[in-house]
Amino acid sequence: MSNARERILEAAKAAFSERGFDGVSMEEIAQRAGVRKPLIYYYFPSKEVLFEEVWNRALEELENHIFKEVENENYYVRKIKRFLRAYIDFVTSRKVLSKVIEKERASVLDGSGEGDVWKRLKRRYDDFLNRVAQLIEEGKKNELVNPEIDSQTAAKLITEALAASTTSGSVLKSIESFILSGLMGRTGS
Amino acid sequence: MSNARERILEAAKAAFSERGFDGVSMEEIAQRAGVRKPLIYYYFPSKEVLFEEVWNRALEELENHIFKEVENENYYVRKIKRFLRAYIDFVTSRKVLSKVIEKERASVLDGSGEGDVWKRLKRRYDDFLNRVAQLIEEGKKNELVNPEIDSQTAAKLITEALAASTTSGSVLKSIESFILSGLMGRTGS
DNA sequence: AGCATTTTACTGACCAGTCGGTAAAGGAGG
DNA sequence: CCTCCTTTACCGACTGGTCAGTAAAATGCT
Numbered sequence: 001m002s003n004a005r006e007r008i009l010e011a012a013k014a015a016f017s018e019r020g021f022d023g024v025s026m027e028e029i030a031q032r033a034g035v036r037k038p039l040i041y042y043y044f045p046s047k048e049v050l051f052e053e054v055w056n057r058a059l060e061e062l063e064n065h066i067f068k069e070v071e072n073e074n075y076y077v078r079k080i081k082r083f084l085r086a087y088i089d090f091v092t093s094r095k096v097l098s099k100v101i102e103k104e105r106a107s108v109l110d111g112s113g114e115g116d117v118w119k120r121l122k123r124r125y126d127d128f129l130n131r132v133a134q135l136i137e138e139g140k141k142n143e144l145v146n147p148e149i150d151s152q153t154a155a156k157l158i159t160e161a162l163a164a165s166t167t168s169g170s171v172l173k174s175i176e177s178f179i180l181s182g183l184m185g186r187t188g189s
Numbered sequence: 190m191s192n193a194r195e196r197i198l199e200a201a202k203a204a205f206s207e208r209g210f211d212g213v214s215m216e217e218i219a220q221r222a223g224v225r226k227p228l229i230y231y232y233f234p235s236k237e238v239l240f241e242e243v244w245n246r247a248l249e250e251l252e253n254h255i256f257k258e259v260e261n262e263n264y265y266v267r268k269i270k271r272f273l274r275a276y277i278d279f280v281t282s283r284k285v286l287s288k289v290i291e292k293e294r295a296s297v298l299d300g301s302g303e304g305d306v307w308k309r310l311k312r313r314y315d316d317f318l319n320r321v322a323q324l325i326e327e328g329k330k331n332e333l334v335n336p337e338i339d340s341q342t343a344a345k346l347i348t349e350a351l352a353a354s355t356t357s358g359s360v361l362k363s364i365e366s367f368i369l370s371g372l373m374g375r376t377g378s
Numbered sequence: 379a380g381c382a383t384t385t386t387a388c389t390g391a392c393c394a395g396t397c398g399g400t401a402a403a404g405g406a407g408g
Numbered sequence: 409c410c411t412c413c414t415t416t417a418c419c420g421a422c423t424g425g426t427c428a429g430t431a432a433a434a435t436g437c438t
Contacts, residue, residue, distance in 0.1 A: 004387075020296060022211030026424060036389055038426080043387095047424065099299065106291045107209060146370075149363045157350045157364065164349035165342065174338045175346065181335075182371030193413080215398060225415055227400075236398065 005043045007033040013054050017099035021051055021107075048117040055104070055121055058097045059128050065090045067131065076142045080183065083135060084176045087162045092172070102163050129155050136183070145183050154183065194232045196222040202243050206288035210240055210296075237306040244293070244310055247286045248317050254279045256320065265331045269372065272324060273365045276351045281361070291352045318344050325372070334372050343372065 011033035015024040026047055030037040044050040069086040073079040091098045107113065108121045132155035139145030158179055165175050200222035204213040215236055219226040233239040258275040262268040280287045297310045321344035328334030347368055354364050 020209070020211065022209065023296075025422080027422085037424090038390085039388055041425065099295070102295045106288070106295075107212075110288065146363075146366070149367060153354065153364060154367065156353050157367065160353035161346045161350040164345050174335075175342060177335070178338060178343065178346065178371040180371075181373070182367040184370070214396075216396085226398090227416085228414055230399065231413070 004033070004035055004039060008035060008040055008043060008050070009054060009057070012050055013058070013100060014096060016051060016054055017096045017103065020103040021047075046117075048115060051104075052117050052121060054100060055108075056124055058100045059124055061094070061097055062090055062101070063128060063131065065094075070135070076139050076144050080135070080139060080180065081176065084162075084179060087159075088165065088172050088175060091162060091165060098163060105160075105163070129159065132159060139183065149183065193222070193224055193228060197224060197229055197232060197239070198243060198246070201239055202247070202289060203285060205240060205243055206285045206292065209292040210236075235306075237304060240293075241306050241310060243289060244297075245313055247289045248313055250283070250286055251279055251290070252317060252320065254283075259324070265328050265333050269324070269328060269369065270365065273351075273368060276348075277354065277361050277364060280351060280354060287352060294349075294352070318348065321348060328372065338372065 008029065012024075012029045015029050015032060018024075026037050026040055029050075030040055033040075040050065044053070066083060066086045069082050070079055073082055104121075105125065108118065108125055111118070111122055113119070113121070129152070133151040136145055136149070136151040136154050140147050140149075140151070161179065162175070165172070197218065201213075201218045204218050204221060207213075215226050215229055218239075219229055222229075229239065233242070255272060255275045258271050259268055262271055293310075294314065297307065297314055300307065300311055318341070322340040325334055325338070325340040325343050329336050329338075329340070350368065351364070354361070
């Protein structure tokens with residue numbers, strides 16, 4: 001088993017999280033991995049594909065962390081609270097991964113990337129968003145989430161908002177109650 | 190009065206909004222402005238400073254649009270509703286400007302940019318964030334906003350969430366009520 | 379076992395092209 | 409002539425990516 005490939009991925013993850021896709025050169029990744037640049041191309045056909053694997057791994061870890069915590073809980077209010085707590089926990093404890101996503105989400109989502117790779121990145125993120133939307137939809141069926149709220153929009157809004165909360169521990173409770181009230185409340189017009 | 194400078198800024202704005210700071214070359218900006226590249230350097234000392242002016246203008250327009258609508262309203266609930274509506278209106282009607290901000294906000298905020306310029310960009314954005322936080326603080330004084338909520342965090346969260354809502358018209362009401370409930374509600378733990 | 383061959387993991391040297399940025403010289407109007 | 413705007417021509421550094429080659433490990437064959 002080659003650990004060079006893994007070291008490259010690790011270095012790429014760190015680099016992309018600091019400066020984003022365009023801000024990082026293959027040479028930099030190679031140096032951080034303690035490897036010559038052509039070796040990266042031995043394992044990955046292009047910079048884009050390398051980023052794709054970093055991106056997919058980040059989303060997979062995020063999904064695992066969040067939905068594992070949620071699936072064995074049947075009472076919806078507890079479920080959504082667990083979801084929020086797990087999300088916040090992920091963002092604060094796995095900052096590197098979170099920043100990879102945060103830095104490129106805007107570019108991935110508005111689909112300005114022209115190659116196949118960027119389309120796949122977008123699909124992957126949309127899948128994640130759909131799982132969150134499904135969770136909200138479930139709350140509407142249980143009549144615990146405001147039915148006026150569009151699930152897709154709420155999913156986008158919540159994930160975006162939570163990603164921004166890399167702030168320290170004490171304020172997290174307020175984030176949680178903020179979103180919770182937003183979902184359930186009915187203060188509109 | 191030279192309109193070349195203005196054409197350059199306009200072209201830069203459009204380009205940066207599509208591909209972000211690192212994704213755009215000075216040559217591309219020059220071509221889109223119908224100008225040779227060195228002319229950009231006649232008006233702007235560097236790519237960073239050019240971006241700085243685009244960034245500052247975007248934030249200034251956003252602030253004007255938002256706070257102009259708010260300042261002559263004294264009843265707080267109407268005030269915050271106007272704020273949200275103006276924000277959503279800006280995001281949906283001035284998409285180019287919104288995207289400039291959205292694409293670089295993560296990089297600007299985590300301060301990985303090393304030069305003076307990036308520090309100034311961050312300061313500028315923090316100022317904007319503080320004005321939003323002040324608005325929320327005002328709601329706490331009027332006992333209309335949940336006092337558990339940290340204003341700074343809420344400001345970050347709301348702006349981040351609103352920026353993501355480039356979706357079409359019908360869902361905007363639900364975004365508004367979502368955030369409104371989040372601010373006022375008290376469903377926490 | 380021992381030898382030959384293929385595969386794996388890796389590197390130095392090097393592309394062609396692009397990057398941000400510059401020096402110097404027009405061209406136009408006063 | 410001078411000053412302001414604009415261009416032509418160019419630079420060194422760096423970009424993503426390629427290629428020929430290699431040490432060592434795995435495999436096949438006898």
